[in-house]
Amino acid sequence: GAGVSQSPRYKVTKRGQDVALRCDPISGHVSLYWYRQALGQGPEFLTYFNYEAQQDKSGLPNDRFSAERPEGSISTLTIQRTEQRDSAMYRCASSLVPDRGRGTNEKLFFGSGTQLSVL
């Protein structure tokens, strides 16, 4: 596809269930980021990858959250034993080139997001 694709678009789940959110970045994009956004707030950093390597996971709230990108393309964000406080918009973004390790970032392209509701 032409843009970053996220699925599902909406996810409603019951507390205690596990959920997996998928992100398909723009073809050829090296870096992939996950953010969480609450209403009225800016995107909150969760984690990011260069190729298949997870570079920084300091934003993952706790060990119920994990992310992977095994082949350097599609990524999955998994939340285990969901809680109501996990309800938010989860956004994925990709960029063409990595930051080269010196903080010289490139433009991010965002997907439409997955709206997660935990009942």
Next chain:
Amino acid sequence: RKEVEQDPGPFNVPEGATVAFNCTYSNSASQSFFWYRQDCRKEPKLLMSVYSSGNEDGRFTAQLNRASQYISLLIRDSKLSDSATYLCVVNKGNTGKLIFGQGTTLQVKP
């Protein structure tokens, strides 16, 4: 202290007005600076990168002040279509971690 701070506003201005937003960041080693725009319930989109020398794109001007650790966005001749949330984005130190501010909401009135 938040790593990237913005005044959430809202800023309510009439069409044609000039409006400026500031954003402060805490890590003096940061190298990458951006302004993104986000429309209601949509994904953020890059408005402009911010360079040390400052840069201009039509009615939009971005400035970086490293000494005081802030970046600014100036919008001249505001249009109704400029109504949106403007997000300041800074990388963390010398890493690729990109941190977003809370966003500043702009409402341009007829």
